[in-house]
Amino acid sequence: MDTRSIGMFDSGVGGLTVLKEVIEECAGEKVIYLGDTKSFPYGNKTKESIIQLCKNAIDFLIKKDVKAIIIACGTATSQALEEMQKCYNIPIIGIIDSTVEYIENKGYKNIGVMATRGTIRSNGWKNKIDKKIKNANVINKECPLLAPMAEEGWTENEIAKLVVAEYLKGLKNIQCLILGCTHYPLFKEVIEEQIGDSVDVINTGEILAKSLNKILKEKNITNNKQTTKEYEIYLTDMETNFINVASKLLKDDSIGDRIKLAEY
Amino acid sequence: MDTRSIGMFDSGVGGLTVLKEVIEECAGEKVIYLGDTKSFPYGNKTKESIIQLCKNAIDFLIKKDVKAIIIACGTATSQALEEMQKCYNIPIIGIIDSTVEYIENKGYKNIGVMATRGTIRSNGWKNKIDKKIKNANVINKECPLLAPMAEEGWTENEIAKLVVAEYLKGLKNIQCLILGCTHYPLFKEVIEEQIGDSVDVINTGEILAKSLNKILKEKNITNNKQTTKEYEIYLTDMETNFINVASKLLKDDSIGDRIKLAEY
Numbered sequence: 153m154d155t156r157s158i159g160m161f162d163s164g165v166g167g168l169t170v171l172k173e174v175i176e177e178c179a180g181e182k183v184i185y186l187g188d189t190k191s192f193p194y195g196n197k198t199k200e201s202i203i204q205l206c207k208n209a210i211d212f213l214i215k216k217d218v219k220a221i222i223i224a225c226g227t228a229t230s231q232a233l234e235e236m237q238k239c240y241n242i243p244i245i246g247i248i249d250s251t252v253e254y255i256e257n258k259g260y261k262n263i264g265v266m267a268t269r270g271t272i273r274s275n276g277w278k279n280k281i282d283k284k285i286k287n288a289n290v291i292n293k294e295c296p297l298l299a300p301m302a303e304e305g306w307t308e309n310e311i312a313k314l315v316v317a318e319y320l321k322g323l324k325n326i327q328c329l330i331l332g333c334t335h336y337p338l339f340k341e342v343i344e345e346q347i348g349d350s351v352d353v354i355n356t357g358e359i360l361a362k363s364l365n366k367i368l369k370e371k372n373i374t375n376n377k378q379t380t381k382e383y384e385i386y387l388t389d390m391e392t393n394f395i396n397v398a399s400k401l402l403k404d405d406s407i408g409d410r411i412k413l414a415e416y
Numbered sequence: 417m418d419t420r421s422i423g424m425f426d427s428g429v430g431g432l433t434v435l436k437e438v439i440e441e442c443a444g445e446k447v448i449y450l451g452d453t454k455s456f457p458y459g460n461k462t463k464e465s466i467i468q469l470c471k472n473a474i475d476f477l478i479k480k481d482v483k484a485i486i487i488a489c490g491t492a493t494s495q496a497l498e499e500m501q502k503c504y505n506i507p508i509i510g511i512i513d514s515t516v517e518y519i520e521n522k523g524y525k526n527i528g529v530m531a532t533r534g535t536i537r538s539n540g541w542k543n544k545i546d547k548k549i550k551n552a553n554v555i556n557k558e559c560p561l562l563a564p565m566a567e568e569g570w571t572e573n574e575i576a577k578l579v580v581a582e583y584l585k586g587l588k589n590i591q592c593l594i595l596g597c598t599h600y601p602l603f604k605e606v607i608e609e610q611i612g613d614s615v616d617v618i619n620t621g622e623i624l625a626k627s628l629n630k631i632l633k634e635k636n637i638t639n640n641k642q643t644t645k646e647y648e649i650y651l652t653d654m655e656t657n658f659i660n661v662a663s664k665l666l667k668d669d670s671i672g673d674r675i676k677l678a679e680y
Contacts, residue, residue: 190462190465198454198653201454300560300561303560304561311575389461389462
């Protein structure tokens with residue numbers, strides 16, 4: 153048994169979709185979530201900038217004595233995960249590997265990826281898919297407006313529907329669609345409505361949470377002490393809209409009490 | 417005569433609407449433009465973060481030996497202009513004062529302001545208007561999606577029209593509408609189409625350029641040596657979309673040659 157927390161970070165509210173899945177799936181675990189809101193959005197930054205931001209975030213979480221770190225951000229996973237795994241001894245998990253494994257098991261070959269500009273241009277998803285899955289056909293789509301819209305809380309209105317329709321235009325003849333940015337599960341209903349039942353729309357947080365649970369058990373570092381869902385949130389820049397979206401997503405009215413300023 | 421350049425900065429492509437007006441209005445001046453794309457968007461950052469980013473940008477421009485600095489960003493003007501004017505000896509001009517003076521001269525009392533969350537919450541526009549104009553009635557509207565949409569180049573499509581319509585809903589019975597973020601003149605046509613002829617839609621860059629021209633003449637620091645429109649662009653993070661938007665806005669196909677990386 154290991155009572156230390158699980159650390160998790162993202163550039164904003166997006167990673168909360170992963171937090172939600174992890175606290176539901178990994179019963180007993182405490183999670184410390186860092187939202188690097190000061191640097192939001194990561195999506196259009198260079199690889200070098202993102203590596204530095206990840207180091208800062210991981211150093212902060214390590215000081216909080218976490219036992220594992222989840223990079224709950226598609227951009228940071230695709231641009232910096234390997235570098236981070238080289239720099240640190242602690243287990244660091246991104247949102248890509250477990251999803252690619254899921255796709256491999258399902259036997260999908262025609263794969264759509266919606267993600268930020270940075271993630272798409274890094275080829276993070278495509279490279280991992282090509283390595284694991286023979287004859288995969290990957291269609292990438294940059295969706296730079298979705299993350300800011302999620303931060304705004306516009307995930308189900310007419311504008312959300314129109315923006316999603318615009319982005320789905322190029323994604324034809326696919327078996328599954330990876331929501332390659334952790335903000336995007338907030339648009340899952342709108343996307344599923346438009347793309348239809350034949351496409352498996354993948355929430356990477358859901359897959360990651362299952363995989364994390366397995367890893368914790370294998371390494372024998374689960375925490376069985378906690379009985380209730382427990383988490384703390386740190387932000388690098390206080391953002392009232394973060395609280396609104398987080399409170400809605402996590403169905404937690406007193407979430408404001410769990411949020412502190414992260415200074416580093 | 418003073419052959420030094422004019423320095424100008426913004427968090428992204430927004431300030432280019434000001435650059436465009438300044439190179440048209442201030443014939444003979446050379447402009448050095450800094451786009452702090454690494455930190456885009458400024459709009460939802462705290463005052464403390466913005467002050468630090470402004471100091472970094474101004475230090476960079478001062479090293480380039482500029483004779484005056486324009487803060488071509490609504491958020492930075494409203495959050496940091498006064499602080500910057502205290503810290504530095506060089507003339508520093510924001511986008512608020514000249515526009516408020518224009519409104520005063522026109523005799524407008526019912527004033528709409530569209531701006532980023534940071535600008536609206538700082539009350540930068542409202543405070544300045546209330547100080548200058550008696551019995552002014554200011555209606556503020558936070559528009560956090562417009563700047564990212566402008567960065568994306570979505571300024572005239574169906575989505576732009578719908579988002580603008582959403583933001584204009586609360587702006588009734590006004591005589592003028594301040595485009596309080598330098599990105600917003602990119603939506604000027606769509607806004608004017610929806611709000612009608614009775615409202616004076618104000619491009620702050622246009623007003624600022626006229627005011628700058630006057631200041632340069634008064635201080636006797638104009639540059640008559642240059643005959644063609646001349647400018648250089650520095651970015652803190654290379655962003656290919658910046659080049660697309662800039663090239664379209666400034667009608668300059670070879671703009672890529674003028675762009676360099678700013679390292680600081």
